[in-house]
Amino acid sequence: MFSLGGTIASTEKPGGGGGGGVAPRLGAKELLEGVPGLDGSVGLEAVAFRRCPSGDLAFEDLIALAAEIKARFEAGAAGVVVVQGTDTIEETSFVLDLLIDAPNPVVVTGAMRNPTLASPDGPANLLAAVQVAASPEARGLGCLVVLNDEVHAARFVSKTHTTSPAAFRSMTAGPVGWLVEGRLRIALRPAPLPAVPVPAGPVAPVALLTMCLGDDGRLIERVGALGYAGVVVEAFGGGHVPARTVAALERLAATVPVVLASRTGAGDMLQATYGFPGSERDLIARGLIPAGFLDGPKARVLLSLLLGNGAGPEQVRTAFAKV
Numbered sequence: 001m002f003s004l005g006g007t008i009a010s011t012e013k014p015g016g017g018g019g020g021g022v023a024p025r026l027g028a029k030e031l032l033e034g035v036p037g038l039d040g041s042v043g044l045e046a047v048a049f050r051r052c053p054s055g056d057l058a059f060e061d062l063i064a065l066a067a068e069i070k071a072r073f074e075a076g077a078a079g080v081v082v083v084q085g086t087d088t089i090e091e092t093s094f095v096l097d098l099l100i101d102a103p104n105p106v107v108v109t110g111a112m113r114n115p116t117l118a119s120p121d122g123p124a125n126l127l128a129a130v131q132v133a134a135s136p137e138a139r140g141l142g143c144l145v146v147l148n149d150e151v152h153a154a155r156f157v158s159k160t161h162t163t164s165p166a167a168f169r170s171m172t173a174g175p176v177g178w179l180v181e182g183r184l185r186i187a188l189r190p191a192p193l194p195a196v197p198v199p200a201g202p203v204a205p206v207a208l209l210t211m212c213l214g215d216d217g218r219l220i221e222r223v224g225a226l227g228y229a230g231v232v233v234e235a236f237g238g239g240h241v242p243a244r245t246v247a248a249l250e251r252l253a254a255t256v257p258v259v260l261a262s263r264t265g266a267g268d269m270l271q272a273t274y275g276f277p278g279s280e281r282d283l284i285a286r287g288l289i290p291a292g293f294l295d296g297p298k299a300r301v302l303l304s305l306l307l308g309n310g311a312g313p314e315q316v317r318t319a320f321a322k323v
């Protein structure tokens, strides 16, 4: 079990009286000590890997973590639990999903209520995550996200609420399973996604731009000069942008890969429905690459890792055609 910080590990400064707010302070060992029901039947190695808010994590941390996880699997570990802040779980879990191709379960969890609040959800989430990671039934499902007794596939899950313990949802597909009385029930088995090799060097910077009402395209005009290796555009609905931004997007797509995702948070990118300027058909014809069922942050993860491996436009197109 690797701890990375986050709300689940956040307490007040010792002697600080709570006036300064909570911050990540607990490590893996302390977190495990606070879990009623962990009866020792699962042998656990506790590793305090990072201790930060999850917004401070970067691709480099996840690449280092993936290497640690692979080494544990080679040494005989049945599964791995990663405990971190919930703010970026939807992205970190997808990075691990793409980089780790072993069938052993990798389960990411966290908490919405910190340990100083009434009924913190961390201990229950950690117990459930251990139960899933230790379960042979969870093998071959890629990286899973377990909170609130639900099991989500990394490729589908998003954080959808600022405070609710039921914040994690898979809007397009639903959860792949759940826990009842500590037993794991898997209801859906998504086909494995092709793994992406671990980039040898730094991961390429990729920008994420969200379109909004009345957008005049000035960010699109400028982003090309900022040194990004690729851009993900979160468009309206099924993949639409204002007509006035189309020329800038076409120019950008001629220089770096530009992936078209939706800002709606669920559903596949359209490819063949609308024919107006700025529609999905128009943008795809101008070189933009549809993101399939991936939302903007997940499309950015995939594009970053592909470009970090030196993929060219055709390899990017082929990889996105599989999601």
Ligand code: ASP
Residues within 6 Å of the ligand: 005, 006, 007, 008, 052, 053, 054, 055, 084, 085, 086, 087, 088, 110, 111, 112
């Ligand atoms: N609110 C966050 C959490 O749920 C903070 C973080 O992501 O580190 O853990």
